[in-house]
Amino acid sequence: MTAPVRTDPTTVRVALDARSYDIVIGRGLVASLGARIEALRPRARVFIVTDRNIELHHLDAVEEALAESAIAASQLIVSPGEASKSFRVFEQVCEAVIAARIERGDLVIALGGGVIGDLAGFAAAAVRRGIDYVQVPTTLLAQVDSSVGGKTAINSARGKNLIGAFHQPILVVADTALLDTLPAREFRAGYAEVAKYGLLGDAAFFSWLEANWRDVFAAGKAPGSGAREHAIAVSCRAKAAIVGRDERETGDRALLNLGHTFGHALEAACGFSDRLLHGEAVSAGVALAFEFSARQGLLPAAEAARAVRHLAEVGLPTRPKDIAGDLPDADALMALMAQDKKVKRGMLTFILVRGIGAAFVEHGVDAVQVRAFLSEKLAER
Numbered sequence: 373m374t375a376p377v378r379t380d381p382t383t384v385r386v387a388l389d390a391r392s393y394d395i396v397i398g399r400g401l402v403a404s405l406g407a408r409i410e411a412l413r414p415r416a417r418v419f420i421v422t423d424r425n426i427e428l429h430h431l432d433a434v435e436e437a438l439a440e441s442a443i444a445a446s447q448l449i450v451s452p453g454e455a456s457k458s459f460r461v462f463e464q465v466c467e468a469v470i471a472a473r474i475e476r477g478d479l480v481i482a483l484g485g486g487v488i489g490d491l492a493g494f495a496a497a498a499v500r501r502g503i504d505y506v507q508v509p510t511t512l513l514a515q516v517d518s519s520v521g522g523k524t525a526i527n528s529a530r531g532k533n534l535i536g537a538f539h540q541p542i543l544v545v546a547d548t549a550l551l552d553t554l555p556a557r558e559f560r561a562g563y564a565e566v567a568k569y570g571l572l573g574d575a576a577f578f579s580w581l582e583a584n585w586r587d588v589f590a591a592g593k594a595p596g597s598g599a600r601e602h603a604i605a606v607s608c609r610a611k612a613a614i615v616g617r618d619e620r621e622t623g624d625r626a627l628l629n630l631g632h633t634f635g636h637a638l639e640a641a642c643g644f645s646d647r648l649l650h651g652e653a654v655s656a657g658v659a660l661a662f663e664f665s666a667r668q669g670l671l672p673a674a675e676a677a678r679a680v681r682h683l684a685e686v687g688l689p690t691r692p693k694d695i696a697g698d699l700p701d702a703d704a705l706m707a708l709m710a711q712d713k714k715v716k717r718g719m720l721t722f723i724l725v726r727g728i729g730a731a732f733v734e735h736g737v738d739a740v741q742v743r744a745f746l747s748e749k750l751a752e753r
């Protein structure tokens with residue numbers, strides 16, 4: 373790989389009293405990782421958790437950066453994919469961290485996408501009742517979403533992310549050059565979460581994305597425009613603000629679930645497989661949330677159509693018929709939604725919208741209307 377062009381990094385602060393930390397965003401930041409860690413935790417030893425795909429492209433550069441600051445590092449490389457968020461792999465990570473004699477005061481580094489961040493973060497939360505960790509997110513989804521906010525988890529046989537902890541990182545280093553090796557489909561899926569921030573609370577950002585999304589996608593080929601870094605920084609600022617108000621999701625943090633109730637049902641219907649990536653499900657879910665809101669008379673149909681148009685323009689699925697293969701019927705999708713841990717006392721909680729940039733939490737959504745809407749959408753297939 374050629375040396376990445378560097379840009380001045382942007383720092384976004386996640387303000388959580390004693391648990392506050394910086395998200396540093398910029399191209400070529402991995403080179404400064406050792407120095408940043410040394411400044412935060414002088415003489416700490418580190419343990420890197422990553423997956424085989426990331427090892428191939430980026431582990432050497434990370435190890436070099438740590439070596440430059442004379443930081444001793446050991447590592448564990450797990451298989452790529454959601455299956456690694458299991459008890460078995462969690463045990464492997466915990467045992468490897470203990471075997472490497474990482475102690476309190478030392479650090480775990482989660483070098484990877486959301487899978488690695490969730491897995492390594494949860495191991496860091498558990499080993500010795502909590503070791504500090506640093507997120508070095510390598511997917512767009514992880515840079516704008518999963519590496520920020522301190523949710524960590526593995527999966528239960530009964531559902532995703534059911535076993536976990538809130539454990540905030542002490543630093544997030546989002547090097548946008550790492551995304552140059554990310555498969556295009558993964559990048560696009562992560563972009564759904566970027567668009568989500570505009571759609572849920574920042575209409576001006578959404579307009580900016582409509583005008584500049586091509587630069588966000590093409591940044592690997594034409595670094596220097598800063599569009600990618602800008603999109604990531606705005607996304608992180610939005611998430612940091614919400615997490616700062618509601619760390620443990622007792623209120624506002626639920627806004628981040630825009631598109632996720634419909635999305636999770638579709639994702640589950642596809643067996644959480646490569647058939648439908650998380651961000652793709654979110655895209656379809658956001659489109660459905662906008663259309664359902666318009667149906668409820670909350671916003672003009674034309675404004676909902678504008679939101680959907682942008683997602684479709686970047687190549688994301690927005691309708692059930694954009695998803696390859698069979699889908700279950702509306703009743704089965706409703707049952708999947710009811711299983712979702714975001715359901716309280718049998719009532720459907722949805723994030724609805726009064727317009728682009730104006731999402732709100734609605735706890736009492738009428739299941740009958742949702743079902744009717746879904747069967748109509750499924751009939752378009």
Ligand SMILES: NC(=O)c1ccc[n+]([C@@H]2O[C@H](COP(=O)([O-])OP(=O)(O)OC[C@H]3O[C@@H](n4cnc5c(N)ncnc54)[C@H](O)[C@@H]3O)[C@@H](O)[C@H]2O)c1
Pocket residue numbers: 423424425426429452453454457484485486487488490510511512513514517518519520521522523524525532533550551552553554555558650
């Ligand atoms: N904790 C949270 O707040 C939160 C939020 C959203 C999602 N998540 C979790 O995140 C996970 C999904 O994360 P994801 O979309 O990043 O998927 P992922 O971690 O599985 O990464 C996607 C794929 O890209 C590969 N990859 C990663 N970085 C690469 C790079 N730079 N170059 C080449 N290949 C690379 C990975 O090996 C993997 O095959 C899910 O488990 C989800 O539950 C957590």
Ligand SMILES: [Zn+2]
Pocket residue numbers: 517565632650654
């Ligand atoms: Zn999501």
